Each structure stands twice: as structure tokens, then as C-alpha cells.
Amino acid sequence: MFRRLALACAALLSVVSAQLTITSPGTNDWWVASSQNTISWTCTTSTFLNFTILLSNSNTAVLAAPLAIIAVQENYDCSKTITQQQSAQPAGTGYTVLFASTLNSTDIYAQSQPFEIKALGSSYPTTTSGVGGTSTGTPSGSAGAAQATKTGGTLAEYVPVGMSMVAALALGLVVA
Structure with a gap:
């Protein structure tokens, strides 16, 4: 009995410790207004299957509400251009990207660091944070932006924390 309880608690802790983090945009990884821009997140450490992506600004004169x-973004994608x-917002500071429940947009799963949207025609940052760390030389907002693609490793590394390999295979998160 005690062993089952300990195993259940350990499983629950692994799910609770799972975290969804928005890695781009951020403080040093801005967007360019009315241009293609990339959002990246830690898809392999999240138990959320999908979420709504919202854009918010701390200044309600810029953006009154998120x-x-x-509407519905699948977690396994790891990034989205x-x-x-979708990025036709005025240049300015204080923007954040929010990942929220698809049923209740006030239930926020993750929030990016504050970032700036620069004027149309501005250059993109030359260093971006990605799922696997930092890469240099690839603009985060360009049409050719590096997608968060992982190669090598074991299948288990691609399965979100708290999800069984069988469930991940059934949902198409990994390919055997």
C-alpha cells in the first residue's frame, strides 16, 4: 500500500514539475511589425497538448486586452512562424506572448519575457534562444527562421513529461 502511494506521489510530482516555457520572443529577441515572426517553446517538457496563443501589452493604450x-496551437510543434x-501591431515595448487554455483564455499556462515590436523594415536579432539553447546568425522573424527541430536521441526524449510512449505514438507526437 505504501509503495503504491509513493509511486503515485512520484508520478504526480513529475507531472506538476513539467513546465511550458516560451523561449522566443523575449527581452533580446524582438519582433518586426507586419512581418513573419517566430514563437518558440519547450514542447518536450510540457504536458499540455494544445493551447491558444495570445499577444498582450502592459500598456492598455497600445493593446486594450490580450x-x-x-486559436488552437498543438504543443508538439515546438515553434510557429x-x-x-498576425503581427500587424504597432511598434512598441511591453509586449508579451501568452499561452492559455483553449477553453478559458484567462487560464494562462505560460508567459514570455516582455519584448519589443520594432517598426516595419527593422532588422531582426542576430542571436535567438531556441528549444535546445542558443543559436547565432538566424533571425527569429525571418521566413527562413530555424524551426525547433530535434534530431538524434531516443524516442523517449520526444515524449512530453507525464505522457506514456504508447499515448505519444497514438497521438502522433513521435514516430517509431
Whole structure:
């Protein structure tokens, strides 16, 4: 009995410790207005299957309320390049990206660091944070932005924490 309880507690702790983190954009990884920009996150450490992506600004004169830019985003993608229309916001500071429940946008799963949207025509940062760490020379917002793609390793490394390998295979998160 005690052993089962200990195993259940350990399983629960592994799920609770699972974290969804937005790695880009951020303080040193801005967007360019009305351009393609990339959002990246730690998909392998999250138990959330999907979420809504919102854009928010701390200054309500810039953005009165969080704006949904993607209604349902699958977690396993690890990154998403948004269109020019989705990033058609005024240049300014104080923006954040929010990942929220698809059923209740006030249930926030993750929030990016504050970042700036620079004016159309500005250059992109030359160093970006990605899922696997930092890469240099790839603009975060360019059409050719590096997608968060992982190669090598074991299948278990691709399965979100708290999910069984069988469930991940059934959902198409990994390919055997």
C-alpha cells in the first residue's frame, strides 16, 4: 500500500514539475511589425497538448486586452512562424506572448519575457534562444527562421513529461 502511494506521489510530482516555457520572443529577441515572426517553446517538457496563443501589452493604450493570434496551437510543434497579419501591431515595448487554455483564455499556462515590436523594415536579432539553447546568425522573424527541430536521441526524449510512449505514438507526437 505504501509503495503504491509513493509511486503515485512520484508520478504526480513529475507531472506538476513539467513546465511550458516560451523561449522566443523575449527581452533580446524582438519582433518586426507586419512581418513573419517566430514563437518558440519547450514542447518536450510540457504536458499540455494544445493551447491558444495570445499577444498582450502592459500598456492598455497600445493593446486594450490580450489578442488571440492562434486559436488552437498543438504543443508538439515546438515553434510557429506567424504571418504578417498576425503581427500587424504597432511598434512598441511591453509586449508579451501568452499561452492559455483553449477553453478559458484567462487560464494562462505560460508567459514570455516582455519584448519589443520594432517598426516595419527593422532588422531582426542576430542571436535567438531556441528549444535546445542558443543559436547565432538566424533571425527569429525571418521566413527562413530555424524551426525547433530535434534530431538524434531516443524516442523517449520526444515524449512530453507525464505522457506514456504508447499515448505519444497514438497521438502522433513521435514516430517509431
